Amino acid sequence: xxxxxxxxxxxxxxxxxxxxxxxxxxxxxxxxxxxxxxxxxxxxxxxxxxxxxxxxxxxxxxxxxxxxxxxxxxxxxxxxxxxxxxxxxxxxxxxxxxxxxxxxxxxxxxxxxxxxxxxxxxxxxxxxxxxxxxxxxxxxxxxxxxxxxxxxxxxxxxxxxxxxxxxxxxxxxxxxxxxxxxxxxxxxxxxxxxxxxx
Amino acid sequence: xxxxxxxxxxxxxxxxxxxxxxxxxxxxxxxxxxxxxxxxxxxxxxxxxxxxxxxxxxxxxxxxxxxxxxxxxxxxxxxxxxxxxxxxxxxxxxxxxxxxxxxxxxxxxxxxxxxxxxxxxxxxxxxxxxxxxxxxxxxxxxxxxxxxxxxxxxxxxxxxxxxxxxxxxxxxxxxxxxxxxxxxxxxxxxxxxxxxxx
DNA sequence: ACAAAAACTGACCGATCGGTCAAATGCTGT
DNA sequence: ACAGCATTTGACCGATCGGTCAGTTTTTGT
Numbered sequence: 001x002x003x004x005x006x007x008x009x010x011x012x013x014x015x016x017x018x019x020x021x022x023x024x025x026x027x028x029x030x031x032x033x034x035x036x037x038x039x040x041x042x043x044x045x046x047x048x049x050x051x052x053x054x055x056x057x058x059x060x061x062x063x064x065x066x067x068x069x070x071x072x073x074x075x076x077x078x079x080x081x082x083x084x085x086x087x088x089x090x091x092x093x094x095x096x097x098x099x100x101x102x103x104x105x106x107x108x109x110x111x112x113x114x115x116x117x118x119x120x121x122x123x124x125x126x127x128x129x130x131x132x133x134x135x136x137x138x139x140x141x142x143x144x145x146x147x148x149x150x151x152x153x154x155x156x157x158x159x160x161x162x163x164x165x166x167x168x169x170x171x172x173x174x175x176x177x178x179x180x181x182x183x184x185x186x187x188x189x190x191x192x193x194x195x196x197x198x
Numbered sequence: 199x200x201x202x203x204x205x206x207x208x209x210x211x212x213x214x215x216x217x218x219x220x221x222x223x224x225x226x227x228x229x230x231x232x233x234x235x236x237x238x239x240x241x242x243x244x245x246x247x248x249x250x251x252x253x254x255x256x257x258x259x260x261x262x263x264x265x266x267x268x269x270x271x272x273x274x275x276x277x278x279x280x281x282x283x284x285x286x287x288x289x290x291x292x293x294x295x296x297x298x299x300x301x302x303x304x305x306x307x308x309x310x311x312x313x314x315x316x317x318x319x320x321x322x323x324x325x326x327x328x329x330x331x332x333x334x335x336x337x338x339x340x341x342x343x344x345x346x347x348x349x350x351x352x353x354x355x356x357x358x359x360x361x362x363x364x365x366x367x368x369x370x371x372x373x374x375x376x377x378x379x380x381x382x383x384x385x386x387x388x389x390x391x392x393x394x395x396x
Numbered sequence: 397a398c399a400a401a402a403a404c405t406g407a408c409c410g411a412t413c414g415g416t417c418a419a420a421t422g423c424t425g426t
Numbered sequence: 427a428c429a430g431c432a433t434t435t436g437a438c439c440g441a442t443c444g445g446t447c448a449g450t451t452t453t454t455g456t
Contacts, residue, residue: 021402042240043323046444056405061445063403121322123369125241153374154382157367161386164366165359171321172358176351184352188359188390195389219432244414254435256416261433265414 025063027053032070037117041071041126071118072131078115079135081108086138089145098193101145106166106185110178113170120167139163146193162189223261225251230268235315239269239324269316270329276313277333279306284336287343296391299343304364304383308376311368318365337361344391360387 031052035044050057064070085104109116127136146159229250233242248255262268283302307314325334344357
């Protein structure tokens with residue numbers, strides 16, 4: 001679970017080498033994310049990924065330190081963006097944080113559909129992973145923001161609902177462009193959050 | 199966990215035999231559902247279940263035809279109740295079906311939290327199971343009902359959101375009794391559904 | 397052209413998976 | 427007491443899992 005070879009090697013090599021290497025790595029990550037999304041992390045074997053990429057299983061483990069490393073590196077951009085959102089929301093006041101959380105969360109999910117699908121597909125198993133440990137805290141703070149940082153249990157339940165409502169659009173394909181979809185998601189989520197008090 | 203098997207000697211022979219058998223089966227199903235809920239179906243081995251029950255792996259396979267059979271029988275009551283809801287909604291008019299769908303779905307989820315958690319934890323893998331094939335159709339019809347049977351894509355997206363919003367309360371324990379929780383869920387879901395058009 | 401480095405692979409490993417089976421054990425009715 | 431049935435179990439099976447390694451092919455710098 002330590003750093004893979006790309007960190008140690010590839011320092012003094014030529015551009016072509018780096019391109020070939022990074023391209024293979026990207027192909028592996030693409031194939032893996034697709035398979036993880038439809039069959040889950042545990043439901044996808046290294047053999048499956050190797051067959052999809054068109055290489056041997058050993059090649060995967062030459063480029064990555066293990067199956068977990070593939071998963072972690074695949075989720076890295078999404079986790080990073082989630083961290084940015086987390087820090088943004090931390091600086092907002094209680095009366096403005098809710099709408100910002102909804103919009104930011106919707107944007108995040110729509111920007112990383114595949115990653116969200118993978119994460120959503122095996123929440124208990126993956127959030128237990130050490131490399132994804134901080135995600136749990138970010139989720140908790142996002143929930144708090146969605147509830148306007150209110151201690152009211154009903155507000156927290158509604159926040160929980162919004163948390164679960166957005167990622168599901170990653171599963172079923174929908175006949176809408178992303179701008180319209182984003183609008184519907186934000187408006188409906190806001191409707192749910194407002195309905196609690198009304 | 200099977201220590202008090204010899205109690206109630208005065209009972210009828212057939213009844214006792216059947217009770218012992220059905221109780222062991224129930225213990226297996228309870229242990230399995232708990233493990234499935236926290237680790238997922240694929241993430242739970244027969245060894246894990248056997249250890250939790252306190253018996254051998256072979257005993258599980260004496261009572262059930264296989265790991266899948268445990269899963270199917272565990273989900274059977276929930277699937278049956280879902281079927282009842284499905285038939286109820288089928289007889290409702292387009293302008294009354296939405297609220298009934300919300301209430302019925304919320305009740306269903308709250309009545310079968312564990313089963314919903316298990317199903318929700320491995321949707322793609324489990325809905326592919328032959329014994330759960332009809333669930334997919336029921337989900338589609340529930341989505342249609344939640345959208346008031348409207349072909350409007352935005353209505354269908356909101357229905358999808360409600361579908362995903364409810365089961366998440368099964369994951370995180372919440373400090374509310376079921377009546378209050380049911381009320382919040384129904385009201386917030388209705389808020390999301392109404393916000394679309396407003 | 398050629399040695400070194402990088403990329404790749406087949407063969408193999410221990411562990412674990414779901415599942416089978418014959419034998420052992422406990423319980424029941426007579 | 428005894429025959430018969432239900433229940434339980436350890437030993438075992440083939441398949442597959444993630445992962446390792448020695449060796450081969452391809453690419454690179456000179």
